[in-house]
Amino acid sequence: MPAGLEVRGLCKRFxxxxVADAMELDLAPGRIVGLIGPNGAGKTSFFNLVTGVVRPDGGRVSLDGRALTGLHIHQRARLGLSRTWQNLRLFPSLSVLDNLLIGARVYPGESLPALIAGPGRLRRAEAADRTQALDILERMGLAGVAHTDVASVPFGQQKLVGVARALMNEPRCLLLDEPMAGVEGHAYEAIQDVVRRLAARGIAVCVVEHNVAFIRDLCDEGVFMFAGKVLARGSVEDLIADPRLTELYFGT
Ligand SMILES: Nc1ncnc2c1ncn2[C@@H]1O[C@H](COP(=O)(O)OP(=O)(O)OP(=O)(O)O)[C@@H](O)[C@H]1O
Ligand SMILES: [Mg+2]
Structure with a gap:
């Protein structure tokens, strides 16, 4: 059974x-892949298609050998697919902890058998979620701001909260959309450190980022995307040294 994420012939046009022109990409467990390409190349659309936010016109996606095609966003999340958003999408007036708890999973109380089973089970599930969220925040150095409104923490930490929230479903594959945009200083190392530790636990990671130094420092390999297609895959050094690719990156 193939492990990791497999994308075959993914197509989408608006x-x-x-935005996806027979796109193909494999993400292996424990590998960190940097997805680079100019504005409008289709990087975010790729994440939207893979996670089920946008319906493809054609193509297949599977995770650890299980077909995801046609599944709802929440079903894909339950199978271990997770992502962060380019524009964060946090709830600013909620605490950091509540941002992890809200919508992190479909509560068992939402199903009829669970309702019949009674509120005790729901309370236990909520308590388990809370313990898990606090554990994730602790591991990411965010325990101190767990009860602070997310709008009041520095932007770099908000980006980390976005990553923390994406870990609530214990992902097998994590897609990060511009984790460094707007971030400076300490958060740079903090985000790299978190991603490395996730990969060391066997999670397949794909990072979209315009900060090429960040991608070069962090990723095992790079993928260059243009007009909905993978044009090249290899070491990040080789990709950024390729005049044909830099022309496409900066010339458009
Ligand atoms: N829902 C949509 N409807 C219409 N056009 C869309 C939609 N989503 C994306 N597009 C268009 O598809 C193209 C690819 O967009 P996408 O957001 O995937 O690019 P990107 O590579 O993530 O760019 P950036 O680096 O600027 O984030 C753009 O021209 C965008 O305007
Ligand atoms: Mg984008």
Missing amino acids: GGIV
Whole structure:
């Protein structure tokens, strides 16, 4: 059974704009892959298609050998697919902890058998979620701000909260959309450290980022995307040294 994420022939167009043109990509367990390419290349669209936010026109996606095609976002999340958002999408007036708890999973209380089983089980599930969230925050150095409104913590920490929330479903594959955008200083190392530790636990990681130094420092390999297609895959050094790719990156 193939492990990790497998994407085959993924296609999507919005009117005249092709965001995925028979896109193919494999993400192996424990590997950190950097996805780079100019604005509008289709990087975020790729995440949207893989996670089920956007319906593809065609193609297949599987995780650890299980077909994801046609599954709902929450079903894919339950199978171990997780992502962060380019524009964070946190709830600013909720605490850091509540941002992890809200919508992190479909509560067992939402199903009919669980309702019949009674509120005790729901309370235990909520308590387990809370313990798990506090554990994730602790491991990410965010325990001190668990009860602070997320809008009041520095932006770099908010980005970490976005990653922390994505860990609530214990992902097998994690997709990070521009984790460094707007971040400076200490958060740079903190985010790299978290991603490395996740990969060391066997999670397949894909990072979209315009900060090429960050990608070069962090990733095992890079993938260059343009107009909905993978044009090249290899070491990040080789990709950024390729004049054909830099022309596409900066010339558009
Ligand atoms: N829902 C949509 N409807 C119409 N067009 C869309 C939609 N989503 C994305 N697009 C278009 O698809 C193209 C690819 O967008 P996408 O957000 O995937 O690019 P990107 O590589 O993530 O770029 P950036 O680096 O700027 O984040 C863009 O031209 C965008 O305007
Ligand atoms: Mg994007």
